Amino acid sequence: MPRTSSRPEQFLSILRSEPGYISGQDIAEKVGISGSAVWKQIRRLREYGYAIESLHGTGYRLAGQTDLPLPWELTRMLTTSFVGKRVIYREVADSTQSLAMALAEKDQSSHGAVVIAEQQESGRGRLKRKWLSPKGGLWLSVVLKPRIPVSGITLLPFVAALAVCAAIREGTKLDARLKWPNDVMIAGKKVAGILLNVSAEAQQINYAVIGIGVNANVDSSAIASRLGSKLLQQITSIRDELGRDANRLQLATLVLEKIESCYLELEQKGARAIIQAWKKNSDMLGHRVAVMQNGRTIHQGVAADVNEDGSLLIHTDSSGDVSVVSGDIHVRY
Numbered sequence: 637m638p639r640t641s642s643r644p645e646q647f648l649s650i651l652r653s654e655p656g657y658i659s660g661q662d663i664a665e666k667v668g669i670s671g672s673a674v675w676k677q678i679r680r681l682r683e684y685g686y687a688i689e690s691l692h693g694t695g696y697r698l699a700g701q702t703d704l705p706l707p708w709e710l711t712r713m714l715t716t717s718f719v720g721k722r723v724i725y726r727e728v729a730d731s732t733q734s735l736a737m738a739l740a741e742k743d744q745s746s747h748g749a750v751v752i753a754e755q756q757e758s759g760r761g762r763l764k765r766k767w768l769s770p771k772g773g774l775w776l777s778v779v780l781k782p783r784i785p786v787s788g789i790t791l792l793p794f795v796a797a798l799a800v801c802a803a804i805r806e807g808t809k810l811d812a813r814l815k816w817p818n819d820v821m822i823a824g825k826k827v828a829g830i831l832l833n834v835s836a837e838a839q840q841i842n843y844a845v846i847g848i849g850v851n852a853n854v855d856s857s858a859i860a861s862r863l864g865s866k867l868l869q870q871i872t873s874i875r876d877e878l879g880r881d882a883n884r885l886q887l888a889t890l891v892l893e894k895i896e897s898c899y900l901e902l903e904q905k906g907a908r909a910i911i912q913a914w915k916k917n918s919d920m921l922g923h924r925v926a927v928m929q930n931g932r933t934i935h936q937g938v939a940a941d942v943n944e945d946g947s948l949l950i951h952t953d954s955s956g957d958v959s960v961v962s963g964d965i966h967v968r969y
């Protein structure tokens with residue numbers, strides 16, 4: 637069944653089909669609403685970041701695009717086959733992860749659905765940590781109903797981290813790199829993180845929700861000072877690195893397209909292809925690392941490899957070779 641278009645979509649399609657100005661009266665007739673309702677909708681579109689010029693006695697003209705990751709813009713831009721076919725957008729959410737999990741629970745056909753929020757009030761990070769999510773970031777969750785064996789679940793965060801790293805590189809030309817297990821770094825500072833929630837039975841994955849947090853146009857020093865002593869590693873943002881704002885609509889589009897292509901690669905080619913691509917985009921192998929769990933250093937040594945199940949192989953100083961499945965890593969470059 638074709639999706640019915642929303643009011644903003646109706647307006648945008650009318651404005652886009654008109655190279656010059658179109659009168660409020662013509663818009664009102666096309667949409668079947670009053671003149672004052674047209675004016676309110678134009679005001680709303682401007683709040684969404686569209687540049688709409690108005691000329692007294694002549695009408696309105698679309699003069700510039702928004703860079704907000706609005707659902708109708710994402711759906712228009714995406715060339716994917718399932719990721720982002722449905723986008724739920726909130727100006728404020730507790731956590732997109734909780735919303736996406738609730739959707740996955742109740743809706744069988746939510747494979748590829750995306751929940752995105754401008755701001756999260758209770759953003760969640762790995763290992764039950766808080767994730768500060770002010771306006772300007774890219775905070776989104778993707779629902780997957782994967783057709784991969786349960787053993788492949790550990791690879792999903794690698795898929796997502798790889799996708800985000802590639803999207804940042806392509807969209808901003810910044811030198812984004814991966815740090816185990818699934819942090820995206822720029823110049824040794826964290827710019828994005830991945831959270832995975834899964835519902836699975838012995839032989840079957842019911843659903844997986846991949847949460848993606850990118851410090852896009854946020855002030856990383858403000859986040860760092862709010863985290864204070866809880867800050868585990870240095871953080872940065874795309875804006876801080878570029879010295880200007882990134883286009884979040886373009887970035888979200890790239891992230892979602894790359895999530896789909898990396899996920900299909902996992903389905904079709906298996907773990908090895910994903911881990912190899914992950915390693916190519918990481919510069920931590922061969923460096924000395926400390927493995928931290930619950931605030932304690934449990935191993936020190938050299939990060940030697942990432943195994944096909946996603947665990948990190950370390951040549952430790954005192955316990956031989958150890959494969960680590962979770963925790964935080966401090967890398968010495």
Ligand code: BTN
Nearest residue numbers: 731759760761762776829847849
């Ligand atoms: C990490 O600790 O590195 C993972 C952070 C994941 C944050 C994202 S933001 C969108 C989604 N919703 C959440 O509440 N968390 C994830």
